[in-house]
Amino acid sequence: MRKPRRIGFNTGNCCRRSGSKSNSCERLSVQNKQYDLCQNVLSRLHTAGVLRHLVLIGSWCLVVYREYFRDVGVIHAVRTRDVDFLVPQTPKFHGKVDVPELLNDLGFITGFRGQHGVMMLEHPEVMIEFLVPEHSRGSDKPKDLPQFGVNAQALRFMDIALMMIIQLPFGAIPVNVPHPAAFALHKLLIVPRRTNAEKKQKDLDSAVQVLKLLDKKGELSIAQDLLAKFPKPWRKVILKTLTDNRQGAIAEQLT
Known part of the structure; x- marks a missing residue:
């Protein structure tokens, strides 16, 4: 080895x-x-x-x-x-x-x-x-x-x-790790549930940078396909988290 x-x-x-x-x-x-x-x-x-x-x-x-x-x-x-x-x-x-x-x-x-x-x-x-x-x-x-x-x-x-x-x-x-798309969507879903401001910001920053890199890699569609499989309430939370934090362009690409 x-x-x-x-x-x-x-x-x-x-x-x-x-x-x-x-x-x-x-x-x-x-x-x-x-x-x-x-x-x-x-x-x-x-x-x-x-x-x-x-x-x-x-x-x-x-x-x-x-x-x-x-x-x-x-x-x-x-x-x-x-x-x-x-x-x-x-x-x-x-x-x-x-x-x-x-x-x-x-x-x-x-x-x-x-x-x-x-x-x-x-x-x-x-x-x-x-x-x-x-x-x-x-x-x-x-x-x-x-x-x-x-x-x-x-x-x-x-x-x-x-x-x-x-x-x-x-x-x-x-x-074994979650695909970066799954990682980012999970982070965005739990951001509003965070009570610690530092952890909330860290999760948001991690998710956004991963989604932007997926976009550069031409794989943002993977996140889009995964998101489509989520229950509607989860999708709404994720998209709202993005738009509320000045990431509306990414939210639009995911819909």
């Missing part, structure tokens, strides 16, 4: 300077640590045969999409500690891998949050959670995934990510 390609950041010059550039250097150093750790996690899950049954979602998708869009532009990825994996309701995994044990020596500890004990794998650089689509409302209890030794929180609208899955490399590791 060829050596994984590392998407790194040049910190040599900024580390010799002070002030705001020194702070930038520290942020880049953290990003490098996060990237390396995430790649180690993905590598272990891949070797154990688990990764092909998971879908990477959330802001880390933007890192993976760089390869997809490299011929049309640069995608700006603002990463968080959160690394979220979506699990189909019936993963076709017939073995048993204790994921917390698999990642234990990387420094992950198992934590729980909420009344019903949603499991998290916590590390100073990264926090891993597992999610499943919510198909019946009214219960906050996580779904047990004994084949992976974890449980998963059920969330609404996660089915969107499963509508169109593609496989892209994270370094040399094949990773």
Whole structure:
């Protein structure tokens, strides 16, 4: 297997300077640590045969999409500690891998949050959670995934990510991610539900830049076709989110 390609950041010059550039250097150093750790996690899950049954979602998708869009532009990825994996309701995994044990020596500890004990794998650089689509409302209890030794929180609208899955490399590791069109439409649907202004803006910015890059790539029609399959109330929310945020031209292209 060829050596994984590392998407790194040049910190040599900024580390010799002070002030705001020194702070930038520290942020880049953290990003490098996060990237390396995430790649180690993905590598272990891949070797154990688990990764092909998971879908990477959330802001880390933007890192993976760089390869997809490299011929049309640069995608700006603002990463968080959160690394979220979506699990189909019936993963076709017939073995048993204790994921917390698999990642234990990387420094992950198992934590729980909420009344019903949603499991998290916590590390100073990264926090891993597992999610499943919510198909019946009214219960906050996580779904047990004994084949992976974890449980998963059920969330609404996660089915969107499963509508169109593609496989892209994270370094040399094949990773399942939602097609960028599905990623963007999902973000636009949840933007109005966000109560945190910073997260709301981040989701909006991520969705818009992905849609613009799809347009440059000549693939905005994929988003249009996906949107047409959504329930009418979802379509209205997505188009209104765009028009309310000065992206009426994109909204028109999607209709």
